[in-house]
Amino acid sequence: MPVLTTEVKTEKSVDKQNSETQQHISNTAAKVQLQSVTKTYANGSHALLDANLEVKKGEFLFITGPSGSGKSTLLKLLYGQELPTQGEVIVDECNVATLRGDRLSLFRRRIGIVFQDYKLINQRTVAENVTFVLQAQGYTRKEIQRRLEPTLKLVGLLSKADCFPDQLSGGEQQRVSIARAIVSTPPLLLADEPTGNLDPDNSWQVIQILQKLNSFGATVIVTTHDEQLVRRCNHPVVQVRNGKLSRK
Numbered sequence: 001m002p003v004l005t006t007e008v009k010t011e012k013s014v015d016k017q018n019s020e021t022q023q024h025i026s027n028t029a030a031k032v033q034l035q036s037v038t039k040t041y042a043n044g045s046h047a048l049l050d051a052n053l054e055v056k057k058g059e060f061l062f063i064t065g066p067s068g069s070g071k072s073t074l075l076k077l078l079y080g081q082e083l084p085t086q087g088e089v090i091v092d093e094c095n096v097a098t099l100r101g102d103r104l105s106l107f108r109r110r111i112g113i114v115f116q117d118y119k120l121i122n123q124r125t126v127a128e129n130v131t132f133v134l135q136a137q138g139y140t141r142k143e144i145q146r147r148l149e150p151t152l153k154l155v156g157l158l159s160k161a162d163c164f165p166d167q168l169s170g171g172e173q174q175r176v177s178i179a180r181a182i183v184s185t186p187p188l189l190l191a192d193e194p195t196g197n198l199d200p201d202n203s204w205q206v207i208q209i210l211q212k213l214n215s216f217g218a219t220v221i222v223t224t225h226d227e228q229l230v231r232r233c234n235h236p237v238v239q240v241r242n243g244k245l246s247r248k
């Protein structure tokens with residue numbers, strides 16, 4: 001399996017490894033569709049109302065909208081944490097609501113998820129946080145090692161591999177959580193307010209890392225309140241308002 005890399009021994013090997021990764025992700029990059037999706041929570045809260053969306057393979061999309069407008073719900077629907085009340089959520093021709101058990105687990109392995117609050121395990125080192133999921137998925141020790149170093153290099157944390165989360169800054173912790181999300185080179189990356197707790201410099205670093213993965217072919221969907229960041233990037237934007245989605 002290809003890995004992410006920014007630098008290895010020779011330029012030729014960097015090119016080869018990156019082009020393998022790019023080929024792998026773009027062969028499998030995910031297409032995402034919401035078809036007339038309504039989501040009403042059990043307590044009666046309406047999050048989405050007859051929402052439609054199509055995200056092309058390899059697109060980098062921002063989702064913006066006021067607090068409580070349904071951005072996180074949209075992402076949760078995409079990875080099957082929530083089910084639509086009506087309508088269909090389709091990822092790569094697969095109706096997410098029909099997935100159960102092993103099929104849902106296998107589906108989720110193809111999605112990297114980054115949260116605003118990092119969700120790192122404090123008792124584990126950076127390297128352990130990043131490789132934990134690979135271990136759970138049965139990757140060999142050799143394959144895990146092959147993936148770890150270039151991923152930590154990509155997020156600029158190779159020198160912090162043996163640190164614990166509470167020894168890192170907020171920006172560094174968020175980059176660990178991104179490393180964890182991308183170490184398995186997922187074709188779809190969902191990031192829910194990944195820069196919500198970060199200052200402008202750290203926010204920009206995070207976006208650049210996500211853009212790097214996108215340049216390898218992954219489909220990337222990012223929710224954010226940060227209008228300045230959105231303007232700086234010039235990627236397509238979908239606004240969530242009153243449960244409806246519209247492309248800006």
Ligand SMILES: Nc1ncnc2c1ncn2[C@@H]1O[C@H](COP(=O)(O)OP(=O)(O)OP(=O)(O)O)[C@@H](O)[C@H]1O
Nearest residue numbers: 041043045046047066067068069070071072073074
């Ligand atoms: N588990 C839940 N149970 C009941 N209502 C919920 C639940 N999760 C979200 N909601 C409601 O659904 C609506 C959309 O919430 P959501 O978290 O998707 O918004 P958001 O745009 O991500 O907000 P924020 O920007 O503040 O994170 C809100 O009215 C919220 O109160």
